[in-house]
Amino acid sequence: AQTVTQSQPEMSVQEAETVTLSCTYDTSESDYYLFWYKQPPSRQMILVIRQEAYKQQNATENRFSVNFQKAAKSFSLKISDSQLGDAAMYFCAYRSNNDMRFGAGTRLTVKP
Amino acid sequence: EAQVTQNPRYLITVTGKKLTVTCSQNMNHEYMSWYRQDPGLGLRQIYYSMNVEATDKGDVPEGYKVSRKEKRNFPLILESPSPNQTSLYFCASSLSRTQREKLFFGSGTQLSVL
Numbered sequence: 001a002q003t004v005t006q007s008q009p010e011m012s013v014q015e016a017e018t019v020t021l022s023c024t025y026d027t028s029e030s031d032y033y034l035f036w037y038k039q040p041p042s043r044q045m046i047l048v049i050r051q052e053a054y055k056q057q058n059a060t061e062n063r064f065s066v067n068f069q070k071a072a073k074s075f076s077l078k079i080s081d082s083q084l085g086d087a088a089m090y091f092c093a094y095r096s097n098n099d100m101r102f103g104a105g106t107r108l109t110v111k112p
Numbered sequence: 113e114a115q116v117t118q119n120p121r122y123l124i125t126v127t128g129k130k131l132t133v134t135c136s137q138n139m140n141h142e143y144m145s146w147y148r149q150d151p152g153l154g155l156r157q158i159y160y161s162m163n164v165e166a167t168d169k170g171d172v173p174e175g176y177k178v179s180r181k182e183k184r185n186f187p188l189i190l191e192s193p194s195p196n197q198t199s200l201y202f203c204a205s206s207l208s209r210t211q212r213e214k215l216f217f218g219s220g221t222q223l224s225v226l
Contacts, residue, residue: 009152033212045202045217052212091154097210100145102155 004094006103013082014111020067021077021106023092032096034068034075039105040088048090051075084110114139118203118218125193126226133188133221135203141216143209144186145170146178149200149220158201161186162209193225 004025013019025034036048051059051068058066063083067076079086087110092103116137125131137144145160147170157170161180175197177189186205190197201221206213 004154006154035214043200043220045204045215047214050212050214095213100157100160100215102147104152104154 004092004101004103006092006106008106009104010107010109012109012111013079013086015082015084017082018078018080019082019108021079021090021092021108023075023077023103025073025075025092025094025101027073027094027096029096029098032094034066035093035095036064036066036075036077037091037093037102038086038088039091040085045091049077079108082110084112086110114216116203116205116216116218118201118221120221121219122222124224124226127194128192131190131193131223133190133201133203133223135186135188135218136184137186137205137216138184139205139207139216140183141205141207142183143207143213144180144203144205145215146176146186146188147202147204148172148197149202155202158188193223195225197223198225199223 032053035050038046038048049059049061049064063080065078089105089107091105094101119134142163146158147155149155156172158176159178161167203218204215206215
């Protein structure tokens with residue numbers, strides 16, 4: 001079965017600085033998508049960014065970007081110019097036609 | 113407004129008392145699923161449904177039931193809740209099961225079984 005690993009249970013960053021959250025996954029499939037979801041204290045799950053495995057170009061959404069290394073099965077999230085509102089739990093997720101899996105999450109604290 | 117509506121938001125119950133958590137989506141989505149979120153474990157899939165009358169077990173189905181009689185509704189049923197089912201539950205839906213589709217989540221149900 002596919003697995004998603006987030007090795008950093010907690011991270012902190014100074015406001016306006018950059019932070020990178022790590023995610024690795026294991027799969028034998030070649031066609032899949034990867035996602036990062038944000039869960040603020042409100043508990044709402046919010047899609048931050050997604051990456052198609054066939055695309056070599058890394059996805060970017062404003063201050064959020066990913067470093068997708070398909071051969072290494074790595075999918076890290078970079079948050080630039082961190083803001084207080086970025087404080088949340090972040091989940092990495094993998095989805096194929098047959099499977100959907102989430103990592104254990106990384107709790108991000110933003111210090112003013 | 114396109115949304116997944118999940119109720120109740122909070123629920124405290126006692127061991128063995130049957131309960132149902134409702135989930136409804138207004139986006140005509142084919143795919144719906146239930147997850148439980150526990151500290152250090154992330155979200156784990158309980159059940160999912162590809163379409164009406166088509167449900168399948170996820171990774172942690174024991175102690176849960178679901179039904180999909182209508183496309184918009186996907187209730188989660190705990191016939192005899194136990195304390196190890198204390199958790200945060202999420203319902204989610206997507207247009208189809210294909211991998212590119214993002215999930216739309218409900219607002220979560222915090223369940224405590226005493």
